[in-house]
Amino acid sequence: xxxxxxxxxxxxxxxxxxxxxxxxxxxxxxxxxxxxxxxxxxxxxxxxxxxxxxxxxxxxxxxxxxxxxxxxxxxxxxxxxxxxxxxxxxxxxxxxxxxxxxxxxxxxxxxxxxxxxxxxxxxxxxxxxxxxxxxx
Numbered sequence: 001x002x003x004x005x006x007x008x009x010x011x012x013x014x015x016x017x018x019x020x021x022x023x024x025x026x027x028x029x030x031x032x033x034x035x036x037x038x039x040x041x042x043x044x045x046x047x048x049x050x051x052x053x054x055x056x057x058x059x060x061x062x063x064x065x066x067x068x069x070x071x072x073x074x075x076x077x078x079x080x081x082x083x084x085x086x087x088x089x090x091x092x093x094x095x096x097x098x099x100x101x102x103x104x105x106x107x108x109x110x111x112x113x114x115x116x117x118x119x120x121x122x123x124x125x126x127x128x129x130x131x132x133x134x135x136x
Contacts, residue, residue: 014127018117019110022134026110033106038098047078051097054087 038044046068053065053074065074074080086100095103113134120133 011121011127014131015117015121018127018131018134019114021131022110022113022117026106026113030106030109034102038102043078044101047083048097048101050074050077050080050083051086051090051101054083055090055097058087058091 033039049068050065053062053067062074065072065077082104086097086104089095089100089103090097093100116134117130119130121127121130124130124133
């Protein structure tokens, strides 16, 4: 029993250490994403329009987006979890919708790295290989 507990504590420590490294590297390289202009790309204006549309109708959840293409179902669009999280985060904090979008765009990188680290640990049964997997 003591060996399993020691192994669990060791695994948790390695996970936390790897997560800390991931967040530090993501912060170091993602600083322009957090502080610079929002890269609009192709889908960002559409995602922002969904967030502003949701803000206009809050606290009600709209079922129909009448402003796009003569009307389309609101819930049959892109995955809407990030839309709801951005709107909810905007309402809870002093951050604007654009700042919340930047924050969630940046958070996608360290969270993906943490997922790759855990997946590497599950596949290889070794935290060292799991920690190397998120670097590659």
